[in-house]
Amino acid sequence: MARWPLYPVTVVGSWPRPAWLLDAMKKKRTDLRQLQDDATLLAIKLQEDAGVDIVSDGEQRRDNFYSFICERLDGIRLMTMADLLEYVEDKAAFENLLSALDVPAFAIKNPTVVGKLSRRAPLVLDDYHFLRAHTKKPVKVTLPGPYLLSRSSWVKNLSEAAYPTRELLADDVVGILRDEIRELAAAGADVVQLDEPVLSELVFAGKSATRTFMCAALAASASPEKELDFAVDLVNRVVDGIDGPVLALHVCRGNWSQKEDVLLQGSYDALIPHFRRMRVQQFVLEYATPRAGSLEALRDLPAGALVGFGAVNPRTTEIEPPAEIAARVRRLAGIISPERIHLNPDCGFGTFADRPVATADVASAKLQALAAAATVLRA
Ligand SMILES: [Zn+2]
Structure with a gap:
């Protein structure tokens, strides 16, 4: 019945793109598609060689973990932070914020809604088929979540003609993600994250921060409680009644910089009550970084929910010793049963194409460490 061994090793999604792929993306070369195929095959092979049990396509076709949807949807356009500066309410404050948080305004692009959304092409179904055709391992497919999409892509001055409110946009976002996941389920995807x-950002940004940069969370938020209720509702509407794949949710504290001190900090405690209301089967969480707080919080996850345990930090170059990883997993296995534990890095290794947090060599070594830990734990 089990699709994978005990303590399966997996990834959060992205893999650092090779230099030749980045170059081709920048130049928009006509053979980009072929090069993306090649880079995907390489990402799959490196994961398999490292001992990963549930592989992803490394998100090699994406500019970042959510911006790629612009190529596949009508009504949404990629804009750089520099473009958006013209439209945010407090331009100077936003610019200061980006610089304080080590985010160059030109480097990160945000999908921005400028018309009615519709699927021009599948978001990830074609990528899934390619992945499936090139590995015998179970596979994970990642999608940006409905709250992220409706929060970050609704920029009042640009979006309100098509969608007077963020809630109306969210209705269409939910429909699009549902269609996609239903198709992935029918096609046999093993994990959809x-x-x-x-x-x-809602729970860790702190009371002093009026607005933080968090994957371009541009729209001012209502109270955190209201926003969390909204997010829970959207996630539940997306996954409602879909059977087949393990439906997973990934929440970290940001992966845009290697400077740990600019990233958010805080225990998952504050999120657990909201996780408990979400009808997903797995929570993919970061725990290699000390910013993530205590494991004890996981005791209160819904009974039976799987945990994707972040056990290596994608932003550091030192490789975590397998014995240490195994010791931390054993502590978790004293809190939730071993059958519920998957092993993964805290986040992707190349969330943003231009600013990967790791090299492919480091990413491989970290996954090998996870696999070595899994071997010890299984024995
Ligand atoms: Zn992450």
């Missing part, structure tokens, strides 16, 4: 990093 929704990435919702902005949830951590």
Whole structure:
């Protein structure tokens, strides 16, 4: 029945793109598609060689973990932070914020809604088929979550003609993600993961911060409680009644910089009550970074929910010793049963194409460490 061994090793999604792919993306070369195929085959091979049990396509076709949807949807356009500066309410404050948080305004692009959304092409179904055709391992497919998408892509001055409110946009976002996941389920995807990093901005940004940069969470938020209720509702509407794949939710505290001190900090405690209301089967969480707080919080996850345990830090170059990883996993296995534990890095290794947090060599070595730890744990 089990699709994978005990303590399966997996990834959060992205893999650092090779230099030749980045160059081709920049130049928009006509053979980009072929090069993306090649880079994907390489990402799959490196994961398999490292001992990963549930592989992803490394998101090699994406500019970042959510911006790629612009190529596949009508009504949404990629804009750089520099473009958006013209439209945010407090331009100077936003610019200061980006620089304080080590985010170059030109480097990160935000999908921005400028018309009615519709699927021009599948978001990830074609990528899934390619992945499936090139590995015998179970596979994970990642999608940006409905809260992230409706929060970050609704920029009042640009979006309100098509969608007077963010809630109306969210209705269409939910429909699009549902259609996609239903198709992935029918096609046999093993794990479908929704990435919702902005949830951590709601609970960890602190009372002093009026607005933080968190994967371009541009729209001012209502109270955190209201926003979390909204997010829970959207996630539940997306996954409602879909059977087949393990439906997972990834929440980290940001993966845009190697400077740990600019990233958000805080225990998952504050999110657990909201996780408990979400009808997903797995929570993919970061625990290699000390910013993530205590494991004890996981005791209160819904009974039976799987945990994707972040056990290596994608932003550091030192490789975590397998014995240490195994010791930390054993501590978790004293809190939730071993059958519920998957092993993964805290986040992707190349969330943003231009600013990967790791090299492919480091990423490989970290996954090998996870696999070595899994071997010890299984024995
Ligand atoms: Zn993440």
